[in-house]
Amino acid sequence: MTVQNPDTAWFPGPPLLQAVGLGRSYHAPRGAANGRARTALSPTDLVMHDGDSLGIVGESGSGKTTLVRLLTALDAPSSGRVDFHGQTIVSAEGSVRKQIRGKTLNWFRQHTGVVFQDPYASLDPRMSVGRIIAEPLIGLGVAGDRRARVREVLVQVGLPADFSERYPHQLSGGQRQRVAIARAIVHRPTLLVGDEPLSALDVTVRAQILELLVSLRAELGLSLIMVSHDLGVVQELCDTVAVMHEGQIVEHGPTARVFATPEHPYTSRLLASALPLPGA
């Protein structure tokens, strides 16, 4: 199934991000009774343009993380490829895979920031907050005053600039997630990707971080991919939504349309099992 925002489908030039026949299967563990490979993601096509915001929803095990890890080049596909601005970032073809290392991947990393679910596991406890946030600048070799940039971005995510001296264990869960977001935007990416970035947080903090993401998106003009089991989050943040079920995108379209008049029975079931959406 092709995921394309109808509002931007006419855009000339290569899309921001394009998946072509992107699939991932895992080999069965050695000695397993059923030795067949498991398909975590069936071949999927997906197109995003600059400024798009795509939500990915679906039950546990439906392939959301698998898809996002491929789209961010954290994993290599078993089939197909991912292009960013027309350049192949990851591909199942061995010869292409070799070429992709180095410059192109570095260029891609400069344009993307990723936030994960667990703000406890994702921050190195031995590093100061300042060092954690500076990490992408160091890794990507971004020139300039790193300290100044770290202080600037701390304020941008609603933390005092002197938090750079602290260590993760001295922070609350919400503060940690703000640090994780600061790290994801410090190198000024154009695409921000979140895999359940709000689900480990309690309700009040979740609302604050959601508000932060909404304002950062507008302020920085970010394109967005947001995995969430919370349909309210997707409704708030994403113009389009893709619904995943058993390793496939079964429905996609403008979020308001999909949530109001779902076309696939699985989407209807997902909506029925969710809490009522604000304004519904």
Ligand SMILES: Nc1ncnc2c1ncn2[C@@H]1O[C@H](COP(=O)(O)OP(=O)(O)OP(=O)(O)O)[C@@H](O)[C@H]1O
């Ligand atoms: N490294 C792996 N080895 C084997 N199977 C895997 C691996 N990673 C994921 N899978 C399988 O792929 C399928 C999709 O997993 P994935 O993590 O993408 O689901 P998800 O939609 O992100 O679920 P959740 O909402 O629980 O995070 C699952 O059946 C999972 O068990």
Ligand SMILES: [Mg+2]
């Ligand atoms: Mg997941």
